[in-house]
Amino acid sequence: MEHQHTYDAQGRQLCCTREEKINSNVETMEHQLDHDGHNHSHDHHSGDGWFGLFLPAIISLTLLLVAIALDIWISQDWFTGWLRIIWYVLAYAPVGFPVIKDAFRSIARGDVFSEFLLMTIATVGAFAIGEYPEAVAVMLFYAVGEVFQTLAVSRAKTNIKTLLDQRPDEVTILNGNQPQIVRAEHVSIGSIIRLKPGEKLGLDGELLSEKASFNAAALTGESKPDTRTKGETVLAGMINLHTVSQVKVTTAYTDSKLSKILEIVQNATSQKAPTELFIRKFAKIYTPIVVFLAIAICLLPIAFVDHYEFKEWLYRALVFLVISCPCALVISIPLGYFGGVGAASRNGILFKGSNFLDTLARIQNVVMDKTGTMTEGVFAVQEVAFNETFNQAEILQMVNALESQSSHPVATAIHQYVGDSVTNIPLEKTEEIAGYGLKANVNGKELLVGNFKLMDKFGIAYDIDHSNIVYTLIAVAYDKQFVGYIIIADSIKEDAQETIDKLHSLEVKTTMLSGDKGTVVKFVADKLGIDRAFGDLLPEDKVKKIKEIKAKNETVAFVGDGVNDAPVVALSDVGIAMGGLGSDATIETADVVIQDDKPSKIPMAINIGKQTKKIVWQNIGWAFGVKAIVLILGAGGLATMWEAVFADVGVALIAILNAVRIQGMKF
Known part of the structure; x- marks a missing residue:
């Protein structure tokens, strides 16, 4: 069951899970940066945001280091008793009290066995048996890990937003041939925009000038100049390259192609991949089991051990709790999928959900239309x-x-x-x-x-x-x-051959279905090396062919224009639309939208899916492997709180660094 979000008096979300807490921290930081940004430079206020996140950890670390120095290296006789306990409590407070507060909030909302509760029990228990430095250190490293996770998620979101939200806030319109600067969202349909060289277009429109060249990289991922002539459509986000141009606005600011693209990518993570859904369900079952196992580790030995010491077995149980925290999985896996969606967007490929990354990663057949997909469609x-x-x-x-x-x-x-x-x-x-x-x-x-x-x-x-x-x-x-x-x-696209070769290298079968003449379809398929080709097909014939492939229990991606082939798109496991800039209906109907007309983006999309899935499963294997080893050592009394910290926070940080790696990959 999904939890309803609740908020405090300041409007901040009260968190129930670690993922919600991270997202809440990101929202708080972004709000602060936006607020400060009116008076400060980007670099400066970004630094302020980071410093604010790290400040509690810095205070805690300073007090902890002083306490350890007084305990071990500096000879004195006053740092004892209640003074020593109070000092460690002060060191614990900046990082520990927020977690304890989140644990109580989680319990109040019905989620008793949260990560916050695990860390609270472990560290308060360590205080109870006199292991003050370890109690503070565990919570300190947990807090630092949370900050790094917040920064990683923030970076992933910022990369996508910066990449796509290329709309300028202001545009220059001609009012009786007089230039006037106005807010883009206030521009009405029919207004004339004057666009100087180097300026970005703020709204979709029709080119009134005879000819103009644009950089459409924000939309397609390609920096190659795109030349348009009078009467052709130009889109928000395009950068005018050479001459002063005039554009007649045809679409409202919020309805532009770029706005729709941005909305698709920002909403992509709402459709979760099966792995994400499994990990969420797993964590809800896994965490209470871990708590009861920790209680068993502490109490069961009474019946089996001759010289049972409660303090020793409680310590082992607390170590076990710290190790078992599922933070690495709960955050790094969604972050991995988010990175995959962002990497695809940067290359002009829109995924409508992270679930389609998973499906494309295991695709066995790519079925494609001919006209406009593998050929230019310019007859x-x-x-x-x-x-x-x-x-x-x-x-x-x-x-x-x-x-x-x-x-x-x-x-x-x-x-x-x-x-x-x-x-x-x-x-x-x-x-x-x-x-x-x-x-x-x-x-x-x-x-x-x-x-x-x-x-x-x-x-x-x-x-x-x-x-x-x-x-x-x-x-x-x-x-x-x-x-x-x-x-x-019609002519074959210049990257069509490269597309088929790459699909075959990925061990993906290729099929061409077309309503065009059988001889034409066979000619194109033979030239490109497509495995199977069928021409003279009616829409119902295409559906029949897709059903024949699916009857063999093979996964199918269909690539077409996303409009005329709607029944085939609906039947396939993934519908991929070519040339998403040309059609609103295409963006609406397809699962994956390739924003330019390049078929070479098809194997690229599959490869991004495979790399995302690879990174996700690396994180799952790494997290489970390390935790299993240290859990066994902890239960046997061979691992201390320090090993537990590595198994929890260390593994989480490594998994997160691995997850964000996909954002810098070249495909």
């Missing part, structure tokens, strides 16, 4: 082969008018070839037939434009063998007669 008309009995120019105008009803790349190619229609074509009863093409009535006669299956569907006779033509063919029929066909060619 060009190569040849028009119409029957001479028809007026070619007139039929092309009709085809152009009908194709203008579609957003398919083929329609764009035909429009570019024919140009703007000279006459107003009277289209009636326009209909798109999924997997076939388009149908309409023109001047009371039926016009069909699509593949040859469309001709077969409507009983149109034709006398050509189209199966041997490699390129994409658009068949045309008018008034129940076959007019001819248009040959359209």
